[in-house]
Amino acid sequence: MVHWWFATGFLGLGVLLLGRAIVGEEVWNRRPWRRYLWPSLIFVMGVFMWPVMTFFTSSAIHMLAHGAWAQALMLAGAAELALARGKVSSRAWRLTTSLAMLVSGAAFLVHEQQAWLFSRAAFLHHALGWTLVAGAVFPILQYVRPRSVTASAGFATVLLVVALLLFCDRDTAAIFGHLSVYAGTPHR
Amino acid sequence: MNAELASESAARRVALARPWRARLVLVLGPAVSCAGVVWAVVQPWRITLLEPSAQSFWWLLSEPPLYVVLVGLLFRFVVAPGLVDDLEDR
Numbered sequence: 001m002v003h004w005w006f007a008t009g010f011l012g013l014g015v016l017l018l019g020r021a022i023v024g025e026e027v028w029n030r031r032p033w034r035r036y037l038w039p040s041l042i043f044v045m046g047v048f049m050w051p052v053m054t055f056f057t058s059s060a061i062h063m064l065a066h067g068a069w070a071q072a073l074m075l076a077g078a079a080e081l082a083l084a085r086g087k088v089s090s091r092a093w094r095l096t097t098s099l100a101m102l103v104s105g106a107a108f109l110v111h112e113q114q115a116w117l118f119s120r121a122a123f124l125h126h127a128l129g130w131t132l133v134a135g136a137v138f139p140i141l142q143y144v145r146p147r148s149v150t151a152s153a154g155f156a157t158v159l160l161v162v163a164l165l166l167f168c169d170r171d172t173a174a175i176f177g178h179l180s181v182y183a184g185t186p187h188r
Numbered sequence: 189m190n191a192e193l194a195s196e197s198a199a200r201r202v203a204l205a206r207p208w209r210a211r212l213v214l215v216l217g218p219a220v221s222c223a224g225v226v227w228a229v230v231q232p233w234r235i236t237l238l239e240p241s242a243q244s245f246w247w248l249l250s251e252p253p254l255y256v257v258l259v260g261l262l263f264r265f266v267v268a269p270g271l272v273d274d275l276e277d278r
Contacts, residue, residue: 001250008255015220015263022212023271030274034267167252 007166014160021152043077065111072100098139105132119183120173217264224256
């Protein structure tokens with residue numbers, strides 16, 4: 001169920017950033033509260049990842065992965081908040097989002113011990129990991145071409161895909177009708 | 189009555205004259221909410237409130253299709269109106 005709360009957070013982020021991509025950065029930043037909206041959401045999600053790490057993980061490797069996501073989310077949120085506030089001015093700080101996505105994607109891939117089709121959870125871990133690793137190109141593109149609609153819409157789309165995959169997450173449910181006999185009791 | 193018709197017609201003209209970006213922003217929230225409604229219809233067992241007696245507190249708090257609907261509604265009524273105003277002021 002925790003996955004669904006974070007999926008909701010990513011869905012919110014994706015919708016906000018898609019709205020920002022549609023209207024453009026200039027219009028989006030016209031109201032100060034809107035500038036802080038999505039960086040704050042990322043930061044808060046990072047803060048909430050700590051109790052998930054503490055109370056909802058059942059092994060050391062899961063705890064480390066959740067800790068990595070907490071730090072990555074907080075780092076990306078803090079860098080974007082500092083940019084929005086004007087505490088930092090270099091656009092290179094945008095690259096922290098890319099770094100956070102790479103670290104998060106790697107954490108997904110490293111902590112999943114099973115192959116793609118072992119269970120739905122295994123499939124989703126691989127899919128989420130590679131989506132984040134591949135999606136890390138969009139913040140880099142935003143740094144290189146700040147006005148690119150493709151870059152901002154692409155970034156938003158990656159977050160929407162992450163939300164979709166997290167909403168699909170179940171412990172040991174089948175994927176494409178296949179479930180390893182070693183996966184345990186199937187869930188719906 | 190005529191004044192009412194005239195005001196309705198003016199509102200329709202304003203809506204038609206809206207730039208496509210504004211229309212897209214206005215449709216984004218409802219589209220997300222619709223996705224949540226479709227999900228709720230396709231997988232009603234995801235809404236544990238429909239069978240509350242068999243669930244614990246945390247499962248009752250987890251209503252993913254309703255979360256999706258909520259995100260769409262929040263965007264439509266909190267974020268989108270200001271965005272459309274700012275787009276039209278530009």
